Amino acid sequence: MTFDLTSEQEAFKQSVEQFAREVVAPRAAAIDESGAFPLDVMRAAAGHGLLGVTIPTAFGGAGRDYVSYALAIEAIARASATVAVALSVTNSLVAELIAHAGHASHKQHWLPRLASGEAIGAFALSEAEAGTDAANQQTRAVRAGDGYRITGRKVWVANADAASVTIVMAATRPGMRGQGVTAFLVPMDTPGITRTARADSLGVRGLGCMDLEFDIRAGDDQVLGAVDQGFRLAMWALRGGRVAIAAQALGIGQAALDAAIAHAKQRETWGNPIASYQAIQWMIADSATELDAARLLTLKAAAAKDRQETSPLESSMAKLAASEAAHRAADKAMQILASAGYRRGSVVERLFRDVRATEIYQGTSEVQRMIIAANVLANA
Numbered sequence: 001m002t003f004d005l006t007s008e009q010e011a012f013k014q015s016v017e018q019f020a021r022e023v024v025a026p027r028a029a030a031i032d033e034s035g036a037f038p039l040d041v042m043r044a045a046a047g048h049g050l051l052g053v054t055i056p057t058a059f060g061g062a063g064r065d066y067v068s069y070a071l072a073i074e075a076i077a078r079a080s081a082t083v084a085v086a087l088s089v090t091n092s093l094v095a096e097l098i099a100h101a102g103h104a105s106h107k108q109h110w111l112p113r114l115a116s117g118e119a120i121g122a123f124a125l126s127e128a129e130a131g132t133d134a135a136n137q138q139t140r141a142v143r144a145g146d147g148y149r150i151t152g153r154k155v156w157v158a159n160a161d162a163a164s165v166t167i168v169m170a171a172t173r174p175g176m177r178g179q180g181v182t183a184f185l186v187p188m189d190t191p192g193i194t195r196t197a198r199a200d201s202l203g204v205r206g207l208g209c210m211d212l213e214f215d216i217r218a219g220d221d222q223v224l225g226a227v228d229q230g231f232r233l234a235m236w237a238l239r240g241g242r243v244a245i246a247a248q249a250l251g252i253g254q255a256a257l258d259a260a261i262a263h264a265k266q267r268e269t270w271g272n273p274i275a276s277y278q279a280i281q282w283m284i285a286d287s288a289t290e291l292d293a294a295r296l297l298t299l300k301a302a303a304a305k306d307r308q309e310t311s312p313l314e315s316s317m318a319k320l321a322a323s324e325a326a327h328r329a330a331d332k333a334m335q336i337l338a339s340a341g342y343r344r345g346s347v348v349e350r351l352f353r354d355v356r357a358t359e360i361y362q363g364t365s366e367v368q369r370m371i372i373a374a375n376v377l378a379n380a
């Protein structure tokens, strides 16, 4: 077994780290402060091959492997958690799903636009009564003429502020839960879409989360994959998305650890840097160890995705371990910086708020534990 990156993966990682340092990090505080969707940074990231990372080059993507994608999302999240998750939604939940299940016309139309940053993608699964219980879809797609009429309301749709296309899940066989949901590719300029509420969130501010009201017409050619197969496709997309959220959490946690180490070396009490005290060293040791353990699980899950392995076990383990390790690392960083971290506008204060969402979106930690337990018990 080898843990070494290939020279191509290593070179890509270094180039993304440089882009994150030079382009993303200087904007992170302002994105958080304003809450405005960072479209210009997203377009710059597209120029760096960070939208459509794993999409084949024939469709304008970068054609890279999932390990490279995870490394890139971690590097970006170390600079800005918001930019990292906005990238991951377009990559994992939209572009990859179109590449996986779309018809040739879907791929030819949307993938080059998504990969170039001309179009931003969004993914509308959650509803007021369908969060953790995502199969409880109340949005309806009813046959009307030679297509469908889709009516309903989606909540917390990330990227929706700037998106050109949204994948909308709707019940085509109400009452059949996951067996009767269809995925539709919906351009955001379709008449009948109302952006009803912009989420004012604790962290990952600037993610452009909106509630969306739909009363639209969609043609048969807008069905992604097959009718009634949308829930299965959503779960497929989330399996990749969870690897990306694990990587995002690692970036946030690593940034918190970096800040804690820098502060501990420079801040003195009783004439000694606080890094010389065992109480501080143990917090740093725990964060470094837990993040590295979670990084191994994340890269293992990314490598499983590269081998086309379909079990959700690895991605759920990676997301659970990384999000909780990053949460603890941000908490310890706050303790090490103390008042310097607690001050509004400090980097650690932003990381402390940003990290929390990684335990909620794309399936809460409870959902990840349910998936892990079901798989472990079934295989015992």
Ligand SMILES: Cc1cc2nc3c(=O)[nH]c(=O)nc-3n(C[C@H](O)[C@H](O)[C@H](O)COP(=O)(O)OP(=O)(O)OC[C@H]3O[C@@H](n4cnc5c(N)ncnc54)[C@H](O)[C@@H]3O)c2cc1C
Pocket: 089, 123, 124, 125, 126, 127, 128, 130, 131, 132, 133, 155, 156, 157, 158, 159, 201, 204, 207, 209, 357, 360, 361, 362, 363, 364, 365, 366, 367
């Ligand atoms: C910043 C942000 C961005 C988001 N972006 C998107 C997006 O782009 N697209 C999208 O579709 N959704 C998005 N979401 C929604 C997100 O996926 C949901 O918030 C998440 O799935 C949880 O659903 P909920 O908030 O309704 O919690 P609930 O389902 O109400 O759950 C509440 C609590 O109960 C627990 N719980 C529920 N059922 C069980 C059970 N059976 N056993 C044990 N515990 C249980 C949950 O784990 C949680 O702790 C986003 C959310 C946030 C915060």
